[in-house]
Amino acid sequence: MSQHEAHGSVKAYVIGFLLSIVLTIIPLLLVLNHMLSKGWLVFAIMLMAVLQFIIQLVFFMHIREGEGPKYNVMALILGIVIVFTIVAGSMWIMSFNG
Amino acid sequence: MLESIKEFASTFFVTGDPLIYGADVSIALTSLAILFVLTYYKKWGWLWREWLTTVDHKKIGIMYLIASLLMLFRGGVDALLMRAQLALPGVEFLHAEHYNEIFTTHGTIMIFFMAMPMMFALFNIVVPLQIGARDVAYPFLNAVSFWLFMMGAMLFNISFVIGGSPNAGWLSYPPLSEMSHNPGPGQNFYIWGIQISGIGSLATGINFLVTILKMRAPGMKLMKMPLFSWSVLSSSIMIIFAFPILTVTLALLFIDRYFGAHFFTMTQGGNPMMYVNLIWMWGHPEVYILVIPAFGVFSEIVATFSKKRIFGYKSMVFSMMIISVMSFFTWVHHFFTMGAGADVNAFFAVSTMAIGIPTGVKIFNWLFTMFRGRIQMKTPMLWTIAFVPCFVIGGATGVMLAVAPADYQYHNSYFLIAHFHQVIIGGVVFGYLAGIYYWWPKMFGFSLNEKLGKWAFWFWNIGFYVCFMPQYALGFMGMTRRVYTYGWDLGWAPLNIISSIGALLMGIGFIFQVWQISYSIKHGERDKTGDPWNARTLEWSIPSPAPLYNFAIVPEVKGQDAWWIMKEEMKNGEEPKKAELEPIHMPKNSGIPFIMSVFWFIAGFGFTFTWTWMGVVGLIGVGLCLFARSFQYDTDYYIPVDEVKRTEASLGRVV
Amino acid sequence: MEHAVTHHAHDHHDHHEEHEQLKVLGFWIFLVTDCILFATLFATYVVLRTHTDGGPIGKEIFEVPGFVAETFILLTSSFTSGLATLAMHKGNVKGLIGWLIVTAALGLGFIGLEISEFANMVQEGATISRSAFLSAFFTLVGTHGLHVSVGLLWMIGLMVQLGRYGITTVTKRKITTISLYWHFLDVVWIFLFTVVYLMGVM
Numbered sequence A: 001m002s003q004h005e006a007h008g009s010v011k012a013y014v015i016g017f018l019l020s021i022v023l024t025i026i027p028l029l030l031v032l033n034h035m036l037s038k039g040w041l042v043f044a045i046m047l048m049a050v051l052q053f054i055i056q057l058v059f060f061m062h063i064r065e066g067e068g069p070k071y072n073v074m075a076l077i078l079g080i081v082i083v084f085t086i087v088a089g090s091m092w093i094m095s096f097n098g
Numbered sequence B: 001m002l003e004s005i006k007e008f009a010s011t012f013f014v015t016g017d018p019l020i021y022g023a024d025v026s027i028a029l030t031s032l033a034i035l036f037v038l039t040y041y042k043k044w045g046w047l048w049r050e051w052l053t054t055v056d057h058k059k060i061g062i063m064y065l066i067a068s069l070l071m072l073f074r075g076g077v078d079a080l081l082m083r084a085q086l087a088l089p090g091v092e093f094l095h096a097e098h099y100n101e102i103f104t105t106h107g108t109i110m111i112f113f114m115a116m117p118m119m120f121a122l123f124n125i126v127v128p129l130q131i132g133a134r135d136v137a138y139p140f141l142n143a144v145s146f147w148l149f150m151m152g153a154m155l156f157n158i159s160f161v162i163g164g165s166p167n168a169g170w171l172s173y174p175p176l177s178e179m180s181h182n183p184g185p186g187q188n189f190y191i192w193g194i195q196i197s198g199i200g201s202l203a204t205g206i207n208f209l210v211t212i213l214k215m216r217a218p219g220m221k222l223m224k225m226p227l228f229s230w231s232v233l234s235s236s237i238m239i240i241f242a243f244p245i246l247t248v249t250l251a252l253l254f255i256d257r258y259f260g261a262h263f264f265t266m267t268q269g270g271n272p273m274m275y276v277n278l279i280w281m282w283g284h285p286e287v288y289i290l291v292i293p294a295f296g297v298f299s300e301i302v303a304t305f306s307k308k309r310i311f312g313y314k315s316m317v318f319s320m321m322i323i324s325v326m327s328f329f330t331w332v333h334h335f336f337t338m339g340a341g342a343d344v345n346a347f348f349a350v351s352t353m354a355i356g357i358p359t360g361v362k363i364f365n366w367l368f369t370m371f372r373g374r375i376q377m378k379t380p381m382l383w384t385i386a387f388v389p390c391f392v393i394g395g396a397t398g399v400m401l402a403v404a405p406a407d408y409q410y411h412n413s414y415f416l417i418a419h420f421h422q423v424i425i426g427g428v429v430f431g432y433l434a435g436i437y438y439w440w441p442k443m444f445g446f447s448l449n450e451k452l453g454k455w456a457f458w459f460w461n462i463g464f465y466v467c468f469m470p471q472y473a474l475g476f477m478g479m480t481r482r483v484y485t486y487g488w489d490l491g492w493a494p495l496n497i498i499s500s501i502g503a504l505l506m507g508i509g510f511i512f513q514v515w516q517i518s519y520s521i522k523h524g525e526r527d528k529t530g531d532p533w534n535a536r537t538l539e540w541s542i543p544s545p546a547p548l549y550n551f552a553i554v555p556e557v558k559g560q561d562a563w564w565i566m567k568e569e570m571k572n573g574e575e576p577k578k579a580e581l582e583p584i585h586m587p588k589n590s591g592i593p594f595i596m597s598v599f600w601f602i603a604g605f606g607f608t609f610t611w612t613w614m615g616v617v618g619l620i621g622v623g624l625c626l627f628a629r630s631f632q633y634d635t636d637y638y639i640p641v642d643e644v645k646r647t648e649a650s651l652g653r654v655v
Numbered sequence C: 001m002e003h004a005v006t007h008h009a010h011d012h013h014d015h016h017e018e019h020e021q022l023k024v025l026g027f028w029i030f031l032v033t034d035c036i037l038f039a040t041l042f043a044t045y046v047v048l049r050t051h052t053d054g055g056p057i058g059k060e061i062f063e064v065p066g067f068v069a070e071t072f073i074l075l076t077s078s079f080t081s082g083l084a085t086l087a088m089h090k091g092n093v094k095g096l097i098g099w100l101i102v103t104a105a106l107g108l109g110f111i112g113l114e115i116s117e118f119a120n121m122v123q124e125g126a127t128i129s130r131s132a133f134l135s136a137f138f139t140l141v142g143t144h145g146l147h148v149s150v151g152l153l154w155m156i157g158l159m160v161q162l163g164r165y166g167i168t169t170v171t172k173r174k175i176t177t178i179s180l181y182w183h184f185l186d187v188v189w190i191f192l193f194t195v196v197y198l199m200g201v202m
Helices: A009-034 A036-058 A071-097 B002-011 B018-040 B044-052 B057-086 B095-131 B139-157 B186-214 B227-258 B272-306 B313-329 B343-368 B379-402 B404-409 B415-446 B449-474 B493-523 B562-571 B592-608 B612-630 B640-648 C001-049 C064-089 C094-124 C132-165 C170-202
Strands: B584-586 B636-639
Touching: A009 A036, A009 B057, A009 C064, A036 B044, A036 B449, A036 C064, A036 C170, A071 B227, A071 B272, A071 B313, A071 B343, A071 B449, A071 C001, B018 B044, B044 B057, B057 B139, B095 B139, B095 B227, B095 B272, B095 B415, B139 B186, B139 B592, B139 C001, B186 B227, B186 B379, B186 B592, B186 C001, B227 B272, B227 B313, B227 B449, B227 C001, B272 B343, B272 B379, B272 B415, B313 B343, B343 B379, B343 B404, B343 C001, B379 B415, B379 B449, B449 B493, B584 B612, B592 B612, B612 B640, B612 C132, B636 C064, B640 C170, C001 C132, C001 C170, C064 C094, C064 C170, C132 C170
Parallel strands: none
Antiparallel strands: B584 B636
């Protein structure tokens, strides 16, 4: 990988930016126009958020780059597992009180 | 004017109890004595240059150690006061309110301000030496961590004489810890003391994670790394994922108290049970954060004093890493009785029992390492051997508690108290004490007296069983935790008096240790070899205490137990490869960590008394310190080759 | 002899480079811990979002044009901070500072909008002490806003340093970390936008 590519290019940033805009507008339209049933709507907008997250990681934060073992990626993956545990675990445990 | 000062002082200072006045006088006298000694011997400059501004991991480790031993003393006194109150029915030594404060500060100090810093002392003193590094990844941040811990601990401890101590238990459950039930500054002291030191702990976790991943000597692959360093890696992983949860939980409680929010209140939709849920998401990993490094210590000691390689190295590594992930999936077992339903309780009961498996694996590995070894009964090894049965009993009672339906019987009884003291004292304290004995010569250049150490060991151990075995039975007899007195008619008196005698024996054990340290400072055997135990890992390859730069030449690692391999090669007459000395790159000392932490202290103190102006001034000071650091570009220097040569020669080494 | 000297200088340079890399890794790990911090706030918000105690609910207080504007402003600033790092790698100090100024201005606009949003809510009686839902809302969104504000101060400090020292190994690392931080804040906002605002007005 050459020095130039290693830090992304204007093209990559523009693509990332455009994709992010699209992934912001779609859920906004879905919600404001009351398309889909509630369960599917939640699923769809969460999916869009996760996709946008991945796009930012790849196009803006260059998560795929760097040499040697990718400790930052490992930390992030384990972190996401814990994030999921905290949020879903709390919802499940506290559901008796809802 | 005088009247208003009087009135302020009567609420600002804690009054009314002769014990407190005694403490006031002793604190004032000690402070004066310290000031006098420093001034008389003109040591202020020395203190600032050598200690307050240091970024050397070895010195930071020693400061952690001193602080933790002081806190062990304070927490121990709290424990003895409680046991005095409970020794017999109807004792009128501490009244109810005072008793509440003492069990709260006992638990909080022992976990946050004794166990954590003692662990960080071992991290700092051992890890860089063991992996062949010259310092940690971020020496400046390391100093910040220490001073944040220190200021947090000081803030918490002054609540004893100023403003009043917290009294809502060591985890400060709402609604008892909310404004509605607890309007004074006590709970704010708790929140800010822990919050400030907690930020430091998080930074230490990041620091040691990166240090271990990135700073190992050439040739030391991860699977050739000593087990203590592995245990620090495992503990650091848990720290970085668990401590942010604690930070948020305490922040939310503070927002409730300060801004009148309703996270955990009883009104306007607040839910105190959410606090319980969140605090244990940190609290359960915290238990493993503390105990895994103790496991690492035992692994080093067992191998050294059995003169064998550790049995089942790989299974040790895997079990530690499995524990560090699984520890995040068991937190509900601390509140089975909350009523979250059978499905939730069943899941967490099973996960709790499952995490016992990797722990069991490790016990067998230690036993098999000792099997057919030439065991030397030095004090570190004594504590290690005592740990095994103690922790097995603690683990077994833990599995009993993990049975969710049965837990309704044990919950919050003395059975639980006995269980967690057994794993925390038997696991964590025994482990850290063993580690301190083991690495003491490396830290200070002399060994601790064995004979006094053995006296201390037996007092601690016999005292431990005498103190806590009766408490299991008391739990079954219906004695619940945090009761400050009880009647003759309940039949708890005989077991309670036995338990109190046990506590006293442990106190005597501690006195023996103080004696042992002070005796050995004068008469202890000097360690001239750097390797007093004939040990196996790299920290023993350099002089004791280690020079500023640790390794004059960065060692080349050829396998697990790197130093042992080098020693074998030397025995076989192989000449160690000559390497050229090079200038050594070192970080410069800095006063910013200390000054910034003082500003944190000011901020914490201000918010504790809801003096917003003072809190804001403190935070602005913190921000300015960060800016000042960001604008510093001249942060490191090189030690020239000549100086390294001179230092090594003075330590009796030829390079 | 001369060879040895240049060799040494080269070593020192490598050492610095390596050191700066180490700091970037540490910053990544810090960001992961910040993820956990936000996850805990999200968990609290999700559990308490129905606990309105008869007070205002999300639909009544969230204004669509406001939060959509905030979203696009922050997204654009994430993009411009990326352009700043591109300019940096090309060695273009002026471009770098220029894009940082644009990024900071957008960040400031975002903060301004958020403050006015909060002020409007408070005026309507939707304060932090009205209900558990509102406590959770203000704390979650406010913590993000606080992060952005700290980032702004940090960015200003770095612009001064860039003016003083130009693009060096050290300033390069600093710009890399702040741009990671800025992208991270945008990522957190995506989830705020989805979980708090979109699900709130659903």
